[in-house]
Amino acid sequence: MASTQNKNSDYHLALEKKYGAHDYHPLPAVLAKGEGVYLWDVEGKKYYDFLSAYSAVNQGHCHPRIIDAMKRQAETLTLTSRAFHNNKLGEYMEYTTNYFGFESLLPMNTGAEGVETSIKITRKWGHTVKGIPEGQAQIVVCDNNFHGRTTTIISFSSDPGSKNHFGPHTGGFIPIPYNDTEALAEVLENNPNIAGFLVEPIQGEAGVYTPDEDFIRKARALCTQHNVLLIADEIQTGIGRTGALLAVCGNCSCEGHCERQKDTYIRPDLLILGKALSGGAFPVSAVLADRAIMDVIQPGQHGSTFGGNPLGTSIAMEALKVVRDEKLTQNARKLGKIFREEMNRYIQDSSIVTLVRGRGLLNAIVINDSEESDTAWNICLRLRDKGLLAKPTHGNIIRFAPPLVMTEAQLRDCISIITTTLKEFETVNA
Numbered sequence: 040m041a042s043t044q045n046k047n048s049d050y051h052l053a054l055e056k057k058y059g060a061h062d063y064h065p066l067p068a069v070l071a072k073g074e075g076v077y078l079w080d081v082e083g084k085k086y087y088d089f090l091s092a093y094s095a096v097n098q099g100h101c102h103p104r105i106i107d108a109m110k111r112q113a114e115t116l117t118l119t120s121r122a123f124h125n126n127k128l129g130e131y132m133e134y135t136t137n138y139f140g141f142e143s144l145l146p147m148n149t150g151a152e153g154v155e156t157s158i159k160i161t162r163k164w165g166h167t168v169k170g171i172p173e174g175q176a177q178i179v180v181c182d183n184n185f186h187g188r189t190t191t192i193i194s195f196s197s198d199p200g201s202k203n204h205f206g207p208h209t210g211g212f213i214p215i216p217y218n219d220t221e222a223l224a225e226v227l228e229n230n231p232n233i234a235g236f237l238v239e240p241i242q243g244e245a246g247v248y249t250p251d252e253d254f255i256r257k258a259r260a261l262c263t264q265h266n267v268l269l270i271a272d273e274i275q276t277g278i279g280r281t282g283a284l285l286a287v288c289g290n291c292s293c294e295g296h297c298e299r300q301k302d303t304y305i306r307p308d309l310l311i312l313g314k315a316l317s318g319g320a321f322p323v324s325a326v327l328a329d330r331a332i333m334d335v336i337q338p339g340q341h342g343s344t345f346g347g348n349p350l351g352t353s354i355a356m357e358a359l360k361v362v363r364d365e366k367l368t369q370n371a372r373k374l375g376k377i378f379r380e381e382m383n384r385y386i387q388d389s390s391i392v393t394l395v396r397g398r399g400l401l402n403a404i405v406i407n408d409s410e411e412s413d414t415a416w417n418i419c420l421r422l423r424d425k426g427l428l429a430k431p432t433h434g435n436i437i438r439f440a441p442p443l444v445m446t447e448a449q450l451r452d453c454i455s456i457i458t459t460t461l462k463e464f465e466t467v468n469a
């Protein structure tokens with residue numbers, strides 16, 4: 040029994056350090072329990088979660104409906120592989136394609152696999168439908184993108200830490216600056232072998248870099264004009280996070296639940312989902328597209344042992360229903376407005392924060408210090424001490440992305456914790 044008492048944070052930190060690969064630099068907080076917007080560490084200290092596992096836990100930790108669906112299915116059937124059919128996959132595909140307004144879905148597990156899948160579909164479409172000479176298909180990507188960690192995906196990363204020494208890198212990707220429609224127009228005009236444009240509607244990892252209101256709309260028009268597939272990576276931004284069901288919807292007033300008409304909203308050709316697709320309960324990702332594109336993949340040409348498993352699809356279907364039933368998209372829109380209003384009010388006479396940006400409940404503040412400084416990290420440590428967990432995305436940017444089940448009272452409590460903490464750092468720096 041004495042051993043449980045000794046299993047404090049230091050004990051767990053030491054084990055990870057000794058036995059784990061050192062591929063992450065986590066904020067020192069050892070979590071043992073989650074419920075809704077709250078997390079508890081092994082010492083029993085309670086925190087507001089202001090990261091939501093990088094927007095995977097939009098529905099809140101251990102949502103009872105999602106956990107219930109998980110338990111029921113776990114006791115019944117977990118995995119068949121796609122060698123056979125299962126009685127959950129078809130209904131999940133029907134529900135999810137209707138939900139997002141596409142004709143078909145290809146099931147995978149992690150976000151990076153979803154991105155890889157969309158790259159393969161795009162290249163094959165380029166070679167077999169668009170008529171690009173074999174092996175010549177190019178995909179346009181954006182500087183400072185984050186699309187995952189596979190060898191191909193890091194080949195077009197602009198982050199040296201993610202990319203260097205992991206070559207030989209995969210070719211066939213053309214980088215342009217983010218939020219630069221002129222650069223996109225130019226590259227599309229000058230290269231007939233472009234099959235797709237892969238883009239995050241808001242760059243989350245880059246620091247919640249939010250593009251001009253019409254960037255995606257213009258990109259959509261350019262892709263259509265040049266017969267190029269628009270591939271939206273909504274793994275972080277999708278499923279209510281930005282106050283719209285999908286961030287590509289921008290400020291569409293339907294709040295994510297309209298009967299989507301194909302011609303009235305910005306629709307990517309390929310939509311990549313992950314993270315909150317399962318409410319953080321299980322790795323589930325998907326690529327959605329219409330038949331004419333999806334059907335370039337035929338039996339034996341792509342797959343995954345766990346993709347489309349009955350456990351994951353049961354969880355994902357319930358996770359999507361929760362978003363709709365609890366109006367989480369609308370809540371994100373409402374609370375996001377309050378958050379930015381209050382933060383902007385604080386920033387007016389702040390020397391430590393220069394900017395708040397974002398949409399819905401995907402926001403970030405930019406700290407008035409260099410990228411190399413540890414000010415943002417130290418602020419996050421102090422926020423942790425005061426019961427709120429957030430993490431810098433870069434040296435001087437802190438992302439704020441609480442679960443979408445947060446109430447207005449909880450949000451105002453969090454804003455007070457954040458602004459009080461930031462004020463302490465003003466004094467330090469003064």
Ligand SMILES: *Cc1c(COP(=O)(O)O)cnc(C)c1O
Nearest residue numbers: 149150151185186187272274275
């Ligand atoms: C998290 C993320 C990924 C990768 O997802 P994994 O599940 O970690 O592989 C890809 N794209 C974006 C935009 C992400 O935020």
